[in-house]
Amino acid sequence: MGKIVGNQFLFILLIAWWGVCSGAAIDMRLLDTDGSPLVQAGVGHPFVLEVTMSDVSQLGQLPHIEGVEQFDVKHTGMRMMAVNGKMSSHHMYELRIDAPGTYSLGPVTFEHKGKQLASKRVQLVVGAEQIEKKKGSDETRAPILLRLYADKDHVVVGERVTCRLRFYLSEPDVALRKFIEQETPIFRRSQSRGPRKGIETLNGVEYTYIEWEWDIYSQKTGLHILPAYGADYDREIERDDLWGGFGKLLGNYVETKRVYSNALSLQVDELPPSARKVQGIGTFCELRVSAKPSIAKQGEGIVVAVELIGDGDPDGIIISELQGIPKELKYYESKQVVLDPSMHNSKTGKRFEYIVQGLNVGSWEIPQQSFYYYDVAQRAYKELHSTPITIVIMPGSKQVVQSYGSGAGNAKPDDIAGIRTGPLYPTNRSAGLSWWAFIILMLVPVFVALYRRISLFFTKRSRINFRAQRARNAFRYARTRLERCIKRKDARRLYGVFIELFADRWHVSIGSISASSIEKRLHDVGMNEEQRVEWSRFFSEISEYAFGVHEESKRRDDLFNQAEQWIKRLEKVL
Template structure:
C-alpha cells in the first residue's frame, strides 16, 4: 500500500513539474507605431495565472486596461482528450512622444511559481506630413487617388560606399508601400540584378515576413525586406550594380461611378486588384585596391582574424601519420581564404589537407571558422622540426597588413616495424584511406638442375636445345621487364605522373554528369579538382604546395608555351569565380568543359615522362 501511495505522489509531482515547464508567458506589441495613434499591448500565458505585474510605462499613456480574455481549445486524438487554456491581458496605449522606447518584462504567478515575459522595443514615428497638411487645409486625403511612384517603390541600400577589394559590405533591397494608397497582397517575378564582380553570400531572412511601419522622408510606409546579401568585390575600381525590377500585386480603392446604397455594404466594389512593376535603381561602389607591401604569407584574407594550431603528437614512429590542425576564425571573406603553408621536412610524404568551413552570414557581415588538417607520414627515424605556420590578412579597420604566427613543432620519429621503407599508396582524400603495402615481391630460388640422358632421338636434337633456350630467353626478358616495373612502381612520383591523365579523365567524366544534371557549383568544383589533381600528379608537387604562381613557374621549366599556360590559368580563374557567381547558362559550362579537355590533351603532348 505504501508503495502505491509513493508511486501516486511521484507521478503527480512529475506531472506538475512537466506542466510547469511548459508554461509560457509572452508579451506582444507592434514594432513601430505612429504618434497620436493607439495600439495594443498584450500579455498571454498558456495557463491559469494571477497577480500579473506590469512595469511602469512612462512614455505611453494607458487608455484602457487590463482587459482579460480566456481562450480554451479541446482536441481528441486517438481517444485521448487534451485541453489547452490561454489567458490574455490587453492594454490600449497611446505614445506621448516620438522616439524608441523599451518596455520592461512583466511577471505573473502560475500555481505558486513566478514567470517573466520578454521585453519589448517600440519605435514611435512622427505622423505623415501629407496628413498634417491635409488636416490643416480642412480636407481629407483621398484613398482612391492613383498610386504614384512615391507610394510604391524599392530601395537598394548599401552599408558602405567606399570599400577595399575583398572587403564585405551589406546590400539591402527594401520595398516601401503607402498603406493609405495601396495594400500589398503579394510579390511576383522578382528580377534582382546580377552581382557581377562580387562574391555573394545571402543573409537568411525569416520565412513569414510581414510589413513593418517605417517613416521615410516624412511619410510612414509599410516596408518589407526583399533580399539582403553580403558582397565581396573581386576587383578594384568603380563597380556598378545594375538595375532590377519586381512585380507587386496590390489592392487599391477606386472611386465609385454610381451612388452607393446600403446594399454596397455586401459588395467589394470599392476595391480592385492591380499589378505594378517597380524598378530598382542601380548603385555604384568605389573599390580601393589593397595597398602595397603585402607579406609573403598573405593570400587574400581581408577582415579581422585569429589563428590557432595544434599537432596530433610530438612522438611518432615511421609510417605513422602526424596531423597539424590549423583553425582560422574571424569576420571577412573566410570562404576565399587560401590554406596557409605548412613546411614539412623533405623525408615526409605529404597529402592533401582536409578542409572544413563553417560560415554564418548576418546583417553584421560574414563570420565563421575554417579548419585545415595537414597530414604527413615520416619515412625515416630522427628528430625533425616543423616551422611555424604564418597567416597574414589585411585589417580594414587599421588599413594595414597583420601577420599571425603559430609556434614551431619539434617531432621525434622512432623506427617502426616496417623499417620506414614501405611504399605508401593513398587516394589523397583523408588519413583513413592511407594504406601500407607489405612486401609483395618473392624472389625466385634457382637450384642446380641435373638431366639424366636417355636413348631417345629427341635428346641432343635442335628442338631439344631450343625447348630450353627459348624459355630461358623469355625468362630473362620478362625478368628485366618485371624488375623495371617494380622499380617504377616504387617511384610514387613517376606512377602519379603516368596516371595523371587517366585520373583527370575520370574526374572530368564526373563533371560531365554534373553538367547534364545542371548542378553548377558541383560542376565547377569537380573541374577544379580535376585540374589541380592533374597538375599535382604531372608536376609531382603536393596540392597543398600548389599555387597559381608556382604552377606557372613549373610549367615553364617543362617547356610549356605561354599560350597553354595562360589557357590553364584562365580555366582555373573561370571555375573559381563561376562557383559563386549567379546562375550561368548551360552552354557556358559546355564551353568550359571542352576547353578543359582540350587543354589537358595539349599538356599531355607537351610534358612527356
C-alpha cells in the first residue's frame, strides 16, 4: 500500500514539474481575413499570420519569423491577455505574395528567460484562388461581393489597361465605408473615375453595385499580378432575442467587416524593335497644329499649339520640339495640357503649346509636324502628320523721339526728331545722406543679429521650462485625464492616460514609450518584482481594452479604481 501511495505522489510531482517547465510556448496559424483556417492562399490575396506566445513575460519583444521575407508583410497589431496570472500575446501579420507555388514559413522563434522557443514549420500552397475552411459558406448567394475586372490581360509596355472595381450588395442594410488598395509599384495608375451605380444579376441573385474605374500603365515586362482590393463596410445586425425579448428593445447594432476581391494577372511584353524614337503608345487618330494669332508684329508672341487626339497614356506622349522651324522664327516651350475627353468624342489627347516670335518681316510657313507611335490595335508602328500652317510677321511700331526744341510741338509723326543740344540726361541735384542717418543704417544689422540671439535664448529657455513644468505636473494632468475618462465612462483611453504620464514625467516622446521601456524604468527606480508583475497585468488589460474589438465589459469600473491606485503608487516612486 505504501508503494502505491509513493508512486502516485511521484507521478503527481512529475506532472507538476512538466507543467512548470513547459508553460511558455509559441505557436502560429494561417487564417483568412475573416479568421477562418487557411487551406490555400490566393495569388495577390492578403491573408493573416497569427503568432501566439503563451506564458511569457517579455511582451515587448517581437518574435522572429523565418521565411517571412518572401512575402509582402504588414504587422497589423498585437493583443495581450492575462489568464490566471499568466501573460500571453497575439501578434497579427497581414501577408501577401504575387507568385504561385509552395512556400515554407517558420519556425517562429522567441527568446524567453535565456531559452529559445520555436514553433513548427508550415508549408503554404499559393494558387490562383484562396481556399479556406468555412462551414456552410455559399459564395453564389453571398450578400456582399467585391470583384476586380480588367479589359486586357496581355499588353505591351506603356499600353493602357482599364480596371474596374465593383462592390456588389444584395441587402439594403449595408453601407460602404472605404476601399483598401494594395501597393503595386510596378504599375502607374490614373485618377479614379466614379462612383457609378447599377444593377446586375449574378448566379440568379440580383445585386446593386457601386463601381470605380481607373487606368494603369506598366513600365516593366513580365507576368505581373494586380493584387486583390479590399473594402470595409458597415452592416446593421439585429440583436438576439435575449431575456424574453428585452434585447430587441436596445435596437440593432452596426458591425464593421472587410471583404476582398479577386486578383488579376497581366502579361506585359516589350515593344517590337524600331530604328526611330517612339513618341507614344496607343491608338491615335489626328495631329493638328494651330496658331493664335496668325498675324503678329515683330517680337510679339504667337501661341502655336500642337494637339494630338487619341487613346493612350497622356504622360507617355513625347513632343519635345517644333520640327523644321525657319530661322526667321524663334520659339520656346510654354505648357502641356491633357485634353478633356468630353470635348473630343470620348477620346483622350494632349496639347503642347509653344511661344513663337518673328525676327524678320514676311510670311513664314511652319511645316507639317509628325508623330511616330506604336498602334496597340493593329500591333504596328504608325506615323501621323499635320497640315502646314502660315504665319505673317508685320513691321513693328516706330519709336518717335520728340525734340526738346521750341518748334517740336508741331512736328508730324514722320518728321525727323529735333536735335537735342542740352545734356544727354536731365539730372536733379539732391542733398547727400546725413552722418547720423548713415550711423543708424550701419547699426541696423547689429541690432537685428542681437535681437535674434536674444530671442533664440529665451525660446530655448521657455522650452526647457515647459518640459520641466510638464514633468512637475505630470501626475496632476494624469488625474485630470482620468477624471474625464470616468465621467465619460470610456475605459479605452486609460492606455493613453498612462502613456502620456510617462512621456511627460520622463521628458520623452509618446512614440518611445513601450511595455518593455516602462518595465525597465520601474526596475531602475527600485520597484520590486511583485509590484512590476502587478503593473504588467494592469497595463496588458488597459492595452487590450484600448486596441481590442469588444463591447464594454463589467470590469470598466474596476479598471478605473486600479488606475487611481496606480497613479498614487507611481507618484511615490517616479
